[in-house]
Amino acid sequence: MENVLFDFMAKYISLTEEEKNAIVSLDIFRSVKKGTTLLKEGQKSRDSYFVIKGCILTYYVLDGEEKTTAFYTELEAFTPPCVVSKTPSEYYISCVEDTILTVSNPDMEAEANRKFPKFETMCRLLAEELLAKQRIDLDEFKTSSPEQRYLNLLQKRPDLVQRVPQHQLASYLGIKPQSLSRLRARIFEKSKR
Amino acid sequence: MENVLFDFMAKYISLTEEEKNAIVSLDIFRSVKKGTTLLKEGQKSRDSYFVIKGCILTYYVLDGEEKTTAFYTELEAFTPPCVVSKTPSEYYISCVEDTILTVSNPDMEAEANRKFPKFETMCRLLAEELLAKQRIDLDEFKTSSPEQRYLNLLQKRPDLVQRVPQHQLASYLGIKPQSLSRLRARIFEKSKR
DNA sequence: CTCCTTTCTTCACTTAAGTGAACGAGATCA
DNA sequence: TGATCTCGTTCACTTAAGTGAAGAAAGGAG
Structure with missing residues (x-):
């Protein structure tokens, strides 16, 4: 399970055993049942996710209707906008299947950035890559x-x-x-x- | 003109005079006429932009039709996906109005990151913020x-x-x-x- | 196994976007 | 000035999505 995460991170930076141990000691792995709601509209949250196995989705409830806007499956990372903006969430996050994922927060990232500067490099590269990919998703949807x-x-x-x-x-x-x-x-x- | 850029950067990190001078010496400011095409489909490019004044847009040509997918105006930064993926561009970038912008590339960013580690922090924060904003744009469009x-x-x-x-x-x-x-x-x- | 809920499909009808054509206003240029 | 081009709007018609209702199929809970 840890190896899935480390292999993913290896695409961006190389990790020493010491660094891997530091990550393991953070105890970030979670197993959640199908149907579990990870975040509700109106709640505040500081959690970022990385899906090891399974599938989660985000949806809004507008005029009493569920509007699904994203699915995250194996090896996909995401930080809800409400975590970045520090405002209550406008949507729900829930599990489509039994899912194994990692849950981290800004404090843990700040700590990791402090201890291992290359961790910040990884975050930057990942954010830049996701920004470009999502830009293409948006363009494809529009066109x-x-x-x-x-x-x-x-x-x-x-x-x-x-x-x-x-x-x-x-x-x-x-x-x-x-x-x-x-x-x-x-x-x-x-x-x- | 420089101050517009520095004020923007100040939202993320604080800069010393020395750092500001280093940025000015990069000679990144450009003035482009309305109608100018900054990037064409099929071209490779390493340029990222930050709009000081004016408006630029991105569009695809699909089945001979222009499909506009984004506008960037005052104080908006963007790196085309093709720069991140290092592949030929799938779209055009052109100026809606006479525009003043900065043009930078990955080499300059790497150099800045090396000299000033906090520059990388700014890039990370900016990418994370833009990712969250764009996520909301995509969600709003879909719903x-x-x-x-x-x-x-x-x-x-x-x-x-x-x-x-x-x-x-x-x-x-x-x-x-x-x-x-x-x-x-x-x-x-x-x-x- | 049976009941019940959820999910998916189908139908008839409404609403809005796509298409092709035409026209007028305004800009550009010789 | 007159010719041309682009741009925005309007119209009639086509196509596809929205809506509300109904029913079939699949999945769970007891």
Whole structure:
């Protein structure tokens, strides 16, 4: 389990045994059951996550409707905006499956940055990489139709389409479950011809 | 002009005169005319930007159509994804107005990080902040209709609606210029009643 | 196993965005 | 000045998503 994290970190910086031990001693690994809510709207939180195994999602409740905006699966890291802005959360975070993840907070990061300056380098590189990736996600979402977005998702994250309920997928694609059903039927009809 | 940059940086770290001089000596300020293309699709680039005054935008050309995905105005920084991924650009960057900006590259950042470790802290904080802000932008786009997005833009960046051509605004909102016209007429009708 | 809830699909109808065409206003340039 | 181009708007028509309701299928809880 630790090795999954260390292999991930190795993409950005090299770690000594001493540093690895320091990380292990932080006791950041958590195991959470499917359906568990990690964060609720209105709550304050300082927790950042890294998914070792499983799947979590973020959703807003607007006009009584759940709007899913992101899924995080194996080897994905994320810090909720409310942690950065230090304001109450505007959305929920919950587990789609039984999930193993790490939970850290700004204090731990500050401590790590102090002890190991290269840790800050990793955080910077990771943030810059995620910023670029998310920029592309946003651009792709803006420039494509729901049908294109669905086909794109089938290409890029085929696992999601399998492991996530349709109504959450629909929400993630910016449409209603009924529209996703119809859209899938439309694609199927096209593929037959 | 330098002071605009230093005031911005002061939000993240404090700079000595020596450090400011080092930055000035990098000769990063540029003045570009309206309509200038800073980056073309297919080109490689290592340039990051920070807008002092004016407005630049990014757009893709898909099926011969320009799709505007972002505007950057006063005090906004951005590094194109292609700089991070070191691949040819998939889009264009061009100036909506006469613009004054800074242009830097990874070498200059590495050099600054080496000389002044707190520079890296600033980059990390900025990247983390932009990541959180962009996350919210993406969430808002996903969870709202074109009409809501337009009204939201009127609230959050009223200047954009004034200074940017309608067809680019429409594209930014994820719709066609005709739809933006209609949508504006619809809003106007509602406001009369 | 049965009951009940959740999830997914289908249908008919409404609403809004896409498309192609046309027109007028304003800018640009010879 | 007149010719041309871009830009924004409007119109008629098409296409696809939203809505509300209904029912089938799958999954859990007792």
